[in-house]
Amino acid sequence: MVDVILGLQWGDEGKGKIADYLTPRYDIVARFQGGPNAGHSLDFEGKKFVLNTVPSGIFHKGTLNIIGNGVVIDPVRLQEELGRIEHECPDYRDRLLVSRKAHLILPTHRILDAASEASKGEHKIGSTLRGIGPTYRDKTGRSGIRVGDSTEPGFMELYQKTVQEHLRQIQAYGYTAFDLAAEEEKFFASMDFIRQLQLVNSEYVINEAIHAGKKILAEGAQGSMLDVEFGSYPFVTSSVTLAGGVCNGLGVAPKHIGKIYGIFKAYCTRVGSGPFPTELNDDMGELLRKKGHEFGATTGRPRRTGWLDMVALQYTCMLNGVDELIMMKSDVLCGIDQLKVATAYNTPGGTTREVPANLCSAELKPIYQDFRGWPNELPHDKGYDALDSNFLTYVEFIEQTLKTPVRVISLGPERHKTIMR
Ligand code: GDP
Ligand code: IMO
């Protein structure tokens, strides 16, 4: 069976922390989409790591980790990332498999990302500039290059042909702020490194594991509101971040999908441009950013902050078929007297509990329900029932609205500050 953990908001919900926390229950942890636009933070035994492409099960000795075919890989970033974790898991080569079908992010994909964003001016997506959009565009446009191509004789020819096409596009943008020769030198050095990793047909590995009764955790990146199909388009990423993405991104049939864990923060954040109905551009927003250390794990950009949005959460629970909820960062709300939760949107056409298709242009105002806050500290080591009653009211309201149980409560970045009910 393949269980899935994925974000229900705009990313950065805490997927890395919880995937790491849940890993002892699994034989395999696999990434199925996204790439180094992701930044998954792990914090255990006084050590902190941020993972971009490597699955969050890597720090557990008995666990196999797979970078699936749906992921896009920047060899330079992957080599750097593995360099950062090598001292903690010197045996990573034995426990990390890379799909031969995963697409490669080339230096020119990154340049194209920058050129495209620059051309959009104030309407830019706020991309992480990791080359994600252009790489997925080449994939669906049938002109991408896959990891497996790099061990074939025609690789250099394919590379040159692709780069020539990219340079034509970059020229059309009128973009010149790059040094391709320097980027290529790093790229080819890292390709030599990547070819030494275990490159496999991961769909076979995963299906054999399923048939052998092994347990697999598929780790999502980004969040459901950044999904290319159902997110706040066009302010989204370029992959399917929803549970359905697991089937394509790993080569797993729908009947093998087991439990879906949906993870959300007790409030909302978003990094990059695009609609954010409950955004707080005031002192409260600043307080949440400060207390929650809401700065991007990948790019360091300040994250936008706002109240919890139940309209968006209901939508993403529906799209993913969430079985169990995981609630993060409730400790950040400690000591705030009064909290607000959006339960519907007011629009010129009336009140709605649906996320409008035209979220980007819709005139909408959230309708809020007030909640009493909880005290300055929530104990993480005394169990769920010992938590403050105002906090329990907040959780129960979420459970009732989403008709889904909250199974895990996270009360700090560290692995041990987690309550499993
Ligand atoms: P991901 O992309 O979903 O893995 O999330 P990120 O790692 O980008 O962002 C989550 C941030 O919140 C990281 O800095 C985590 O260390 C931190 N974090 C995770 N859970 C908690 C929590 O329960 N409380 C607090 N205060 N911080 C948390
Ligand atoms: P994790 O896995 C938060 C956002 C970017 C931008 C948009 C498109 O850490 O939750 P892209 O580089 O994908 O073309 O950017 O998506 N974005 C994320 N925001 N967390 C992420 O990943 C994100 N990955 C992309 O900020 O708005």
Ligand code: MG
């Ligand atoms: Mg993140």
